[in-house]
Amino acid sequence: MMRSAALCMALCLAMSMAACQPGPAAPPQSAPTSSVAGPPADSAGGATSPAVTSPEPPAPAAPPALSAEAQAQLDQELVAAAKANNVPLVSELIGRGGNVNAKDAIQDSAFLYAGAEGFNEVLRLTLAAGADVASTNRYGGTALIPASEHGHVETVQILIAAGVPVNHVNNLGWTAMQEAILLNSGGPRQQEVVRLLLAAGADPGIRDPEGRTALQNAERLGFAEIAALLRGHG
Structure with a gap:
C-alpha cells in the first residue's frame, strides 16, 4: 500500500512539471503596411522614377530703352552700316534696337537703301525687323x-x-x-x-x-x- 501511494505521488509530480513547460512559439506577426503608396512599379517589377520636365529657356531680354539722342545715333549708324552692305554690323545694330525705318538726311532708311541697291541680305534683315514696305524715298x-x-x-x-x-x-x-x-x-x-x-x-x-x-x-x-x-x- 505504501508502494501504491509512492507511485501516485510520483505521477502527480510529473504532471505538475509538464504544466510548467512553455508552449509552442506563436507565429510571427507581419509588419504593418504603410498607408502611403510608393512609386508605381514598371513592367519589370521595379519602381519607376517620376518624369522630369526640362525648364523653358528664358526669353531673350529686350534691348534697354535709350534716350532720344542715343536712339537717333544708333539709327544713323544702322543706315550707314546698310549703305556699306555690312551685314554683321546691321544685324548687331538691329539687335541693339536700331530702327530699320529711320531715315538719314537724304531720306534713305536701311530698308529703302538695301532695296534700291540690291543688298539682299541686309534687305531680309530689315524685313524681319519690321520694315515698312510702303515707305518712300526722297523721290x-x-x-x-x-x-x-x-x-x-x-x-x-x-x-x-x-x-x-x-x-x-x-x-x-x-x-x-x-x-x-x-x-x-x-x-x-x-x-x-x-x-x-x-x-x-x-x-x-x-x-x-x-x-x-x-x-x-x-x-x-x-x-x-x-x-x-x-x-x-x-
Whole structure:
C-alpha cells in the first residue's frame, strides 16, 4: 500500500512539471503596411522614377530703352552700316534696337537703301525687323521702283513677296515698270523684271507724265522683247 501511494505521488509530480513547460512559439506577426503608396512599379517589377520636365529657356531680354539722342545715333549708324552692305554690323545694330525705318538726311532708311541697291541680305534683315514696305524715298518712290530700274531681279522678287505696292507712282510720275523701261537698257534683267511685275499685277496702262504707256515707251526705245511681253499680257 505504501508502494501504491509512492507511485501516485510520483505521477502527480510529473504532471505538475509538464504544466510548467512553455508552449509552442506563436507565429510571427507581419509588419504593418504603410498607408502611403510608393512609386508605381514598371513592367519589370521595379519602381519607376517620376518624369522630369526640362525648364523653358528664358526669353531673350529686350534691348534697354535709350534716350532720344542715343536712339537717333544708333539709327544713323544702322543706315550707314546698310549703305556699306555690312551685314554683321546691321544685324548687331538691329539687335541693339536700331530702327530699320529711320531715315538719314537724304531720306534713305536701311530698308529703302538695301532695296534700291540690291543688298539682299541686309534687305531680309530689315524685313524681319519690321520694315515698312510702303515707305518712300526722297523721290516719293518705294524700294521696288529703283530696284526695278537697276534690274535687281532677286531683290524685286523679295520686295514683291513682302507686299511692296507694284503700282505706286513716284514724284516723277513713274511706276516701277515705267522706270524698268525708261531708265535702263531693255536687256535680259529688265525683261525679267517686267515679267515679274506683270505677274504680280502691275498695270502697264499707267501713263508717264508725257502720257505714254509702258508699251509705248518700250516701242519708242526699241525694246522689242519687253514690248512683246506687254502685248502678250494684253
